[in-house]
Amino acid sequence: MSSAPHRISAAERRTRLGRRHLLAPSARAATAVDATDAVIALHATDAATVHLSACARLADATTAEVERALYEDVSLVRLLSMRRTLFVVSQELAPCVAASTGHATAVKERKTLIKHLVEDGNGLDERWLADAEDAVLAELTARGPSTGSRLSAAVPALRTKITVFRGQKYETVQGVSTRVIRVLAAEGRIRRDRPRGSWTSSQFTWALSEPWPVLPVAEAQAELTRRWLLRYGPATEADLKWWTGWTLGHVRKALAAVGAEEVRLDEGVVGYVAPGDTEPEPPVEPWAALLPGLDPSAMAWADRGFHLDPQHRAALFDYAGNIGPTVWWNGGIVGGWAQRSDGEIVWRLLTDPGPEASAAIEAEASRLSEWVGEARITPRIRTPLERELSA
Template identity: 70%
Template structure:
């Protein structure tokens, strides 16, 4: 039966990646929002990843252009969402991400904090938490953007400490400020603003904002699935389940609402594409890219076999499955890179892709080093090859 399905080859999948992820020079994005939407969302756990992922997809513009999109135009916002991970998404997509994923995370965060408050036995409860949240929002209205420590200084309730695991071997005392701030952010009532320090800093200031408009959860998940399938198809329901962190039932319902077409892959397996998206992708010009750790092009599938040689995984991923900085050539991962303490961008190819690839990678490394300038980038999740290159 699968033999009658349209065939999408590995080369075709790589062509799609190069063009749809805006990595080939001729299709690079004009705006930061376009760059983010090309891959649905940019990983934001590591502050530098947002900037370096956008840089790789932009036709022009330095860090200031991305800062303006995040903090002045607010065309992108950071949300705790897919896989309980921080992502930067366009403000157009944010309500769908919020309803499809972030709402459930926020509810779980609230239940967990209330449970810890009750177990601590100091009489702190939902009313206390509501008052602390209201006081934090009022402080932001009065003082403007604040860091977590500045908020704690302004709001006495945030200086409260609770004991986790009271009476147990792992008993530990912790402050509530970080947890309350995280909960306000998960609820969409505050957002991350310009950090203290450079664009590589994760010490964000916070601002009071309005919660996102409500979208029915099924509608929101269908919209996320539609965009994801366009960016990452051919892909499987297992890939979507992994990428979103949804249940298998929710992933299947979202895909059913999209109505994808089925295609055949070179290994004989089947996968899904957007409705009608079975034709060939134009072949992009040869391209090289140096992508940061956690970049969406490496993290968009649970099965990455079409662009990553399994033999290279140990060098490029950490023990938890986080990808480090990668070197790409025409839609395949061919090595890794790092920035040394003196600012030099160094790289190593895993295999022999040929002289054209080596020259293109060297040129891209020079472009990256010039773009980063005096900043220093150390991935939050360090991998064996990245550590070796910087040792």
């Protein structure tokens, strides 16, 4: 008779989070690449989130280190991937992410755009799109990194407008510029380069890039799953399905391919860890963190009950289920934070974690304020508590 699955408690999961996500001070990273690899990928829809998430995990938090990795070494790259969402991953991991999720996303993006072009009824089709893309690539080759508006001025095809959802109640006229550029970026033929303005700006320039090497999909999914389990395990099938956006069939095949081990979680459900990863995590020192909206430590599980009191969801999430800026103590979310227009970092605790926690949170807020400096952060994810604090 086989033995019962190993049990991993919620407290153990919180300890793992502090060490493996580099949030405990003794675990923090020296480089932005190491900080990113610790959580596999940083959410990048909001430009500021990348810097906030990375610097929360850096021993020496500076925007210069993150910008060097993104725009000088290009050791970190932005990639449309999991759940058709923009993430930052390391250059080393990018081919795996692209093969496991990014290529399928790019195919959908191209198919959708061609469908809209054809339905517009003005002779626009796949051949027209290919010519427009060639013109964009030629412009970038000739002139180097350019903004979307500069590309539109130089490439007449990008100034084309089409009617989408014709005859439906949400019929609208759209320019194709953003859609064409998005497809080229999804396929890895161009990349987001340094933005105009500060690190909080989303007005990126675009530069030529090389598509990622083609890896077998099943192999890439298995490797991504193995790495994910080492950072986020124990986790359930539903957690991995949520994070990747894969079908349940692909999730189960990937878990089987890596030999994931079953464990029992506090809720009585089955979770999975990487092979052999069942030993207790060495304890870490008490730690506090102020993480941005959509930080992976808050968003990577479908069920976040082990580190978030369900009663606090209404204050910390927006209407679409996206989490805003959070305050952490020893692996649990205890409040939220915001930056006011004068630059002050303010926070509110939704539970009383005690005087030691309050002092550590204040110190972490000071560290955040110091490296943010004169920059002003207005997150795209506006939650009830963030709005109230920033007012």
